[in-house]
Amino acid sequence: MGKNEVFFVNQNKIVFAKDGEILSDVCDRAGYPLDLVCGGKGTCGKCKVTIEVDEKQSEVLACLTEVNRNISVYLIKNDIKKDAKILSNGIKLKEYRGCISKKDFEIDKYKVKHCGNYFDQIKIDDNTDISLGNLMKFSNLIKKTNDITVIYENNEVLDVREKTSDLDLYGAAVDIGTTTVVMFLYNITNFELMGVYSATNGQTSVGADVISRILYASNDDGLKQLNDKIIKTINQLIDKAEETHKGVVGNLYKMILCGNSTMQQLFLNLNPENLGTSPFLSVTQDLVKGNARELNIKGNKNMKFEFLPLLGGFVGGDTVSVLASLGDTKENKLVIDLGTNGELAIGKPGKYLVASTACGPALEGAGISCGMRGTEGAIERFKILDDEIKIDVIGNSQPTGICGSGIVDIISELLDHNFIDRTGKLLDKEEYIAKQGRTKLADNLMEIDGIKSFLINRDGNKTVYINQKDIRQIQLAKSAIVSGCKILIKESGLREEEISEIVLSGAFGNYINIKNAVNIGLLPNIKDIPIESIGNGAGLGVQKYLLSKETRSLVNKIKENSQHIELSMNREFQNEYISNMHFE
Numbered sequence: 001m002g003k004n005e006v007f008f009v010n011q012n013k014i015v016f017a018k019d020g021e022i023l024s025d026v027c028d029r030a031g032y033p034l035d036l037v038c039g040g041k042g043t044c045g046k047c048k049v050t051i052e053v054d055e056k057q058s059e060v061l062a063c064l065t066e067v068n069r070n071i072s073v074y075l076i077k078n079d080i081k082k083d084a085k086i087l088s089n090g091i092k093l094k095e096y097r098g099c100i101s102k103k104d105f106e107i108d109k110y111k112v113k114h115c116g117n118y119f120d121q122i123k124i125d126d127n128t129d130i131s132l133g134n135l136m137k138f139s140n141l142i143k144k145t146n147d148i149t150v151i152y153e154n155n156e157v158l159d160v161r162e163k164t165s166d167l168d169l170y171g172a173a174v175d176i177g178t179t180t181v182v183m184f185l186y187n188i189t190n191f192e193l194m195g196v197y198s199a200t201n202g203q204t205s206v207g208a209d210v211i212s213r214i215l216y217a218s219n220d221d222g223l224k225q226l227n228d229k230i231i232k233t234i235n236q237l238i239d240k241a242e243e244t245h246k247g248v249v250g251n252l253y254k255m256i257l258c259g260n261s262t263m264q265q266l267f268l269n270l271n272p273e274n275l276g277t278s279p280f281l282s283v284t285q286d287l288v289k290g291n292a293r294e295l296n297i298k299g300n301k302n303m304k305f306e307f308l309p310l311l312g313g314f315v316g317g318d319t320v321s322v323l324a325s326l327g328d329t330k331e332n333k334l335v336i337d338l339g340t341n342g343e344l345a346i347g348k349p350g351k352y353l354v355a356s357t358a359c360g361p362a363l364e365g366a367g368i369s370c371g372m373r374g375t376e377g378a379i380e381r382f383k384i385l386d387d388e389i390k391i392d393v394i395g396n397s398q399p400t401g402i403c404g405s406g407i408v409d410i411i412s413e414l415l416d417h418n419f420i421d422r423t424g425k426l427l428d429k430e431e432y433i434a435k436q437g438r439t440k441l442a443d444n445l446m447e448i449d450g451i452k453s454f455l456i457n458r459d460g461n462k463t464v465y466i467n468q469k470d471i472r473q474i475q476l477a478k479s480a481i482v483s484g485c486k487i488l489i490k491e492s493g494l495r496e497e498e499i500s501e502i503v504l505s506g507a508f509g510n511y512i513n514i515k516n517a518v519n520i521g522l523l524p525n526i527k528d529i530p531i532e533s534i535g536n537g538a539g540l541g542v543q544k545y546l547l548s549k550e551t552r553s554l555v556n557k558i559k560e561n562s563q564h565i566e567l568s569m570n571r572e573f574q575n576e577y578i579s580n581m582h583f584e
């Protein structure tokens with residue numbers, strides 16, 4: 001390829017790079033993708049690696065470093081991006097009411113009415129439709145055999161095949177998250193969940209959040225690259241399914257997808273540019289149906305896909321899916337879907353008010369000094385007991401950072417033990433001792449990298465801490481969410497006692513300690529209203545849509561009866577945002 005040799009010392013691997021090639025791209029190509037949290041803008045520092053040039057070692061940001069001569073790269077395990085803990089709960093319905101069906105026929109060529117036709121024999125009702133391609137296939141098939149199987153999508157003939165005993169048909173429900181993609185594979189002949197497959201969204205290599213993806217899409221060829229990446233991720237999941245269940249690809253006839261507004265545009269190869277700035281416009285917010293072939297998705301060549309509709313602005317098909325997962329409830333609920341973005345809804349299917357709130361990626365560990373995704377080495381639980389720190393680390397390994405649930409615990413505990421005051425100020429050691437007396441943990445208050453910090457753990461040469469800047473980031477995020485909730489409650493006209501439940505959806509919501517989240521003001525504190533975490537609500541809803549007719553009607557009802565509120569234009573939201581910044 002080029003002439004510069006790049007030696008990955010710890011992996012014992014050499015690849016070659018063209019002059020000027022960016023080091024993070026070289027790492028990616030070599031099979032060692034880095035976690036480019038800021039999308040390679042040089043602002044997050046998460047791609048820092050040690051390199052050696054002319055026997056001199058230095059630390060560089062891989063996303064900004066051009067390779068112009070031979071170098072050695074010292075990558076350690078934690079530098080390389082790992083798949084995060086992914087929520088992937090499947091469902092089991094008692095009855096399949098999907099839109100794909102099959103029927104076996106024995107065509108009797110001699111029983112056809114005089115001057116009649118064959119197609120009438122495979123119609124399931126008066127409106128049965130067939131494409132010319134399938135009609136030609138049917139015509140060729142009945143020359144060879146009388147025994148055929150017809151596959152229908154509702155009353156349209158989707159495929160005509162020679163009858164084989166035990167033909168299994170498959171359908172997939174796919175939740176495209178900004179960070180992770182989860183695919184639920186069903187045998188839609190007997191509605192059995194065959195497997196759940198997940199992977200990091202290939203687009204994360206160009207940025208962690210939707211705004212960086214939108215910006216990237218505006219570059220030459222950027223949209224095509226992002227579209228290719230998500231299609232590649234989905235095809236990898238289908239390949240994984242094929243490895244465990246031979247024949248899936250040829251018999252996959254239906255795919256239902258959901259995702260936020262940006263994911264919808266990028267999956268459909270639609271320009272998302274106008275979604276990035278006010279007034280936040282999408283090319284379409286309708287349910288989009290099509291032939292999966294047009295998007296190069298693997299499966300039967302007649303496979304159809306549907307992408308769930310959007311509700312407005314950044315409130316996309318993933319929120320529709322979460323709301324659909326709750327069923328056609330008569331009770332009013334406040335729904336909070338926490339992921340890379342925060343989506344909120346209040347009401348019930350006949351009338352939902354929805355909004356999105358830019359809480360930033362801090363709750364996922366991005367933009368936090370020692371923040372990381374929920375992967376091995378992340379502190380996921382934190383408690384102060386008898387003046388001692390107790391932590392749980394994912395994978396029971398040496399702590400290398402803090403993920404979202406750990407951050408919530410840390411802030412809550414530091415507040416309760418008076419290391420942080422209600423304004424969010426982290427006390428310095430002297431101030432703390434003057435107020436609380438000398439405790440063992442007083443020494444953990446220290447300056448790290450010139451910023452007031454609280455030391456969480458020091459192990460060998462790895463120091464994990466939280467600092468004043470991190471606390472401010474969390475204050476911004478929690479205020480955005482709780483202020484959005486307050487505005488929605490107000491605009492809905494519902495009294496607090498008319499809300500039956502607060503529902504928390506999404507990976508982050510599933511792992512946080514709800515009590516601590518309420519304590520730091522991340523979730524609204526409404527007396528006597530239960531808070532329930534439902535896990536991956538978007539994943540649940542999209543499966544139900546694949547499998548049940550009722551959910552398909554419910555999605556229409558939600559789409560037709562929801563109203564979107566743009567919070568950034570709402571003056572009261574700005575006031576709430578400022579007043580909710582402090583810890584209560």
Ligand code: FES
Nearest residue numbers: 042044045047063
């Ligand atoms: S600084 Fe390189 S990815 Fe953020």
